[in-house]
Amino acid sequence: MCGIVGYIGEKEAQPILLEGLSKLEYRGYDSAGVAIFNGEWIRVEKSKGRLVDLEGKLKSAGLSGNVGIGHTRWATHGKPSDQNSHPHTDEQSQFAVVHNGIIENYLELKEELIGKGYTFTSETDTEVIAKLLADLNDGDLVSTVQKAVARLHGAYALGVLSVKEPGRLVAVRYASPLVIGLGNGENFIASDIPAILKHTRDVYILEDGEMAILEKDRVQLMKIDGTPVERDTLRVTWDLDKAEKSGYEHFMLKEIYEQPKAIQDTMASRISQEQVDLSQEISLSSQVIQQIDKVQFVACGTAYHAGLVGKYVFEDLTRIPVEVDIASEYRYRNPIITERTLVIVISQSGETADTLAALREAKKAGATVLAITNVVGSSVAREADQVLITWAGPEIAVASTKAYTSQLIAIYLLGTYFAQMRGTCTVEDAKQIVSELTRLPQRVEAILEQSAKIKDFAAQIVNHEHLFFLGRGLDYAVALEGSLKLKEISYIHSEAYAAGELKHGTLALIEEGIPVISLATQRAVYEKMVSNIQEVKARGAYLLGLTVEGDQELQKSVDAVLHLPETLDILSPVLAVVPLQLVAYYACVARGFDVDKPRNLAKSVTVE
Numbered sequence: 001m002c003g004i005v006g007y008i009g010e011k012e013a014q015p016i017l018l019e020g021l022s023k024l025e026y027r028g029y030d031s032a033g034v035a036i037f038n039g040e041w042i043r044v045e046k047s048k049g050r051l052v053d054l055e056g057k058l059k060s061a062g063l064s065g066n067v068g069i070g071h072t073r074w075a076t077h078g079k080p081s082d083q084n085s086h087p088h089t090d091e092q093s094q095f096a097v098v099h100n101g102i103i104e105n106y107l108e109l110k111e112e113l114i115g116k117g118y119t120f121t122s123e124t125d126t127e128v129i130a131k132l133l134a135d136l137n138d139g140d141l142v143s144t145v146q147k148a149v150a151r152l153h154g155a156y157a158l159g160v161l162s163v164k165e166p167g168r169l170v171a172v173r174y175a176s177p178l179v180i181g182l183g184n185g186e187n188f189i190a191s192d193i194p195a196i197l198k199h200t201r202d203v204y205i206l207e208d209g210e211m212a213i214l215e216k217d218r219v220q221l222m223k224i225d226g227t228p229v230e231r232d233t234l235r236v237t238w239d240l241d242k243a244e245k246s247g248y249e250h251f252m253l254k255e256i257y258e259q260p261k262a263i264q265d266t267m268a269s270r271i272s273q274e275q276v277d278l279s280q281e282i283s284l285s286s287q288v289i290q291q292i293d294k295v296q297f298v299a300c301g302t303a304y305h306a307g308l309v310g311k312y313v314f315e316d317l318t319r320i321p322v323e324v325d326i327a328s329e330y331r332y333r334n335p336i337i338t339e340r341t342l343v344i345v346i347s348q349s350g351e352t353a354d355t356l357a358a359l360r361e362a363k364k365a366g367a368t369v370l371a372i373t374n375v376v377g378s379s380v381a382r383e384a385d386q387v388l389i390t391w392a393g394p395e396i397a398v399a400s401t402k403a404y405t406s407q408l409i410a411i412y413l414l415g416t417y418f419a420q421m422r423g424t425c426t427v428e429d430a431k432q433i434v435s436e437l438t439r440l441p442q443r444v445e446a447i448l449e450q451s452a453k454i455k456d457f458a459a460q461i462v463n464h465e466h467l468f469f470l471g472r473g474l475d476y477a478v479a480l481e482g483s484l485k486l487k488e489i490s491y492i493h494s495e496a497y498a499a500g501e502l503k504h505g506t507l508a509l510i511e512e513g514i515p516v517i518s519l520a521t522q523r524a525v526y527e528k529m530v531s532n533i534q535e536v537k538a539r540g541a542y543l544l545g546l547t548v549e550g551d552q553e554l555q556k557s558v559d560a561v562l563h564l565p566e567t568l569d570i571l572s573p574v575l576a577v578v579p580l581q582l583v584a585y586y587a588c589v590a591r592g593f594d595v596d597k598p599r600n601l602a603k604s605v606t607v608e
Helices: 013-027 051-060 106-115 126-136 141-149 240-244 253-257 259-267 287-291 303-319 353-364 380-383 401-421 427-448 453-458 474-490 500-502 522-537 569-591
Strands: 003-008 030-039 042-048 067-075 095-103 154-160 170-173 179-182 187-190 202-205 210-213 218-223 292-298 321-327 343-346 368-373 386-389 464-472 493-498 516-521 544-550 559-565
Touching: 003 013, 003 042, 003 095, 003 154, 003 210, 003 292, 013 030, 013 051, 013 067, 013 187, 030 051, 030 202, 067 154, 126 141, 126 154, 141 154, 141 170, 141 210, 170 187, 179 218, 240 303, 253 569, 259 287, 259 401, 259 427, 287 401, 292 303, 292 353, 303 321, 303 343, 303 401, 303 474, 303 569, 343 353, 353 368, 353 380, 353 569, 368 380, 368 401, 386 401, 386 453, 401 427, 401 569, 427 516, 427 569, 453 559, 453 569, 464 474, 464 500, 464 522, 474 493, 474 516, 474 569, 493 500, 500 522, 516 522, 516 569, 522 544, 544 569
Parallel strands: 292 321, 292 343, 343 368, 368 386, 464 493, 464 516, 516 544, 544 559
Antiparallel strands: 003 067, 003 187, 030 042, 030 067, 095 154, 154 170, 170 210, 179 187, 179 202, 210 218
């Protein structure tokens, strides 16, 4: 997820672009750049690092001109660097392009263009677009862009500037957001409304498969095939603070609602012909995968809980024994590692100090290390032997939501891929997992539609200082994450237990009216779980239950029940965690605390 801004009008473009990028830096902040037409040619300035680094460059090399495009990057293809920063141009600088999204067939296009004599200076998929525009240039900016996007597969929001037609900007959207701002003698492109809200409150929201041609005095909308589009303008009435959150009250809520897209983005281009294909990212041969005799998941906090799910997934699908370690403990316990050990480290930021230290210890001991992270170019990504990126996009709220579900998707993809390589699951089983994975985004959407009921759940617990979560199997792993979410933002003391452990001490803490959230999504242990629920119910607990659609039995044993869309038991953690995230969110709001910045916590823990 990156930030795009564009301007055409009578004013100097540079300050408007920089101001717009400052409002979008939450969407990406590892590099930034601008391209401005100065009356003769397109000048580009870009820089690795935060926007302030670009501003420093521009102080000594200011760009004058009335039309331009800008970009702040969240790296996908290629590590953060000046060369990989946007905008990108063709070799003659006829075209400048900014891009948000992923071009899935960029390697195929790149090889084709190299065969025609084009050279590339970056590792990005975006540079392919600039070169493709030059290759397909027919003298008309709009038709050239139309021909180029017809060759692209994947997701993209584009802003295109041409030296031959500096009186026009072209914007294109497919599966990545883009808005057009309408001003008086000036018009704007942005990937989110905050970038242009200071200048206009009248916008068009482009829909998938649409493009806009901007001149300083008019905007024309059409479909990519040229069919005209008529649309009423949208008048933005939000204040700026809410606009940065796309109208949501808090970043955490926004990020919870972004999970269907984050899940889809993490799967994109990794599923082919009903099978998981990671061969373009994971360079482990089938023989090496066959020889792995132990997997160790190592992580902290929420990522550790993803690793607990990973244990169940990997042992079930690959039949490899799995250990799960807290990173801060791993490096001090003298773990048993051989050259046939695969260590999987998980970190949203890729800079978690304990996880990075554990990675180095594992490599020193001879293990192969595979990283699951959300940040291209992070320390974890650079130092691991293999990397699987989650495409959750920047996560602003301290309490992780979409990063966690994206980590789960990465684990499912990896486990299924290994199982295919090892022959431990049939072709039909793999197809079924893939089929159900692709349905998860719409099923998460269905859960989000029950937010009012989930808010009622939260209302039952806000006045309590203690709470328990119960689950068995994969539900226990999810219960741990639900408990963490609740305690870290609402400050309600909560504990998660494997339900079978109740009688070994925990029942002593159950008293009249204490809330207990019980997860019952695992068919193999469903009856056992109901028995555990009865044990706490008999001691006066107030029971909130989560189960799957079609189950009419659980509601006989609990005080309130929420039904989740049905999926494979192994995939249920992706669905079961969503209502728990919302319960934590609504409880925090009701108790009057800062949702996005809980006390004593930081987003990226870069110290031990």
